[in-house]
Amino acid sequence: MARATIFGLASTVLVTVSLCAQGPANPMKKPPPPFAPLSAPQFHFSYATDPAGKIRQVLVDRDDKQVQSLEICTSQAIPRENGLGELTQQDFNFDGYPDLMMRVAFDPRTNNSSYCIWLYDPATQKFVLSEELSHLTNPVPDPDSKTVFARKNIICSERCYVEDVYAWTNGHLEPIWEQSLTEDPVAPPGSDCRWVWAAKKEKNGKLMDVDRQRVDIGGVMCEPHTAWLLSR
Numbered sequence: 001m002a003r004a005t006i007f008g009l010a011s012t013v014l015v016t017v018s019l020c021a022q023g024p025a026n027p028m029k030k031p032p033p034p035f036a037p038l039s040a041p042q043f044h045f046s047y048a049t050d051p052a053g054k055i056r057q058v059l060v061d062r063d064d065k066q067v068q069s070l071e072i073c074t075s076q077a078i079p080r081e082n083g084l085g086e087l088t089q090q091d092f093n094f095d096g097y098p099d100l101m102m103r104v105a106f107d108p109r110t111n112n113s114s115y116c117i118w119l120y121d122p123a124t125q126k127f128v129l130s131e132e133l134s135h136l137t138n139p140v141p142d143p144d145s146k147t148v149f150a151r152k153n154i155i156c157s158e159r160c161y162v163e164d165v166y167a168w169t170n171g172h173l174e175p176i177w178e179q180s181l182t183e184d185p186v187a188p189p190g191s192d193c194r195w196v197w198a199a200k201k202e203k204n205g206k207l208m209d210v211d212r213q214r215v216d217i218g219g220v221m222c223e224p225h226t227a228w229l230l231s232r
Helices: none
Strands: 004-009 012-017 044-049 055-062 065-071 087-090 099-107 112-121 126-129 139-142 147-154 160-169 172-183 195-203 206-215
Touching: 055 099, 065 126, 147 172, 172 206
Parallel strands: none
Antiparallel strands: 004 012, 012 044, 044 055, 055 065, 087 099, 099 112, 112 126, 139 147, 147 160, 160 172, 172 195, 195 206
């Protein structure tokens, strides 16, 4: 959990985020350990809010001086409720510098969260909005493989999802793997094998189907004599 110290200052709230903060939980991957190089500057963050107290900007301070104001990536100001506005830092592009993320949406039905994510540019010592990362659901960086996982949970009778894996290529995120678990709406009622697991892999710049199996809710492939043909 991020450690935050909050001070009320009129319509601005000062939030100090430690570099030991970790990002959103992902059931498929453990959050990576925190890492902050010795040369990483220390920043403090605060909110600029509208008259209703909703967040419209993140203000960046260094050495008690404001050095940047970050516009949020959504079309509307963010209410400070249900964990929205939470600030954490992780290294998303694996350059050794912690980047900044702010939760801007949360769906309690699916446990899906969306974020504004700003990458730190050591050359300019500024945070720059990454639209690619900000479009992902439940993003988690994996420093071991230097990839970014994004998992979107889907409402079904059990635990359906779509999980994508991205790698950085020439400064842009490229999908290299996708797997999903969905429920077949035309499956026989009460069938133990009404889920479909599918996988795609990058080939020549595109995600191509590589596997598709009918499975039970535990993800175990159904026996050929009990599995009926895939309907799609």
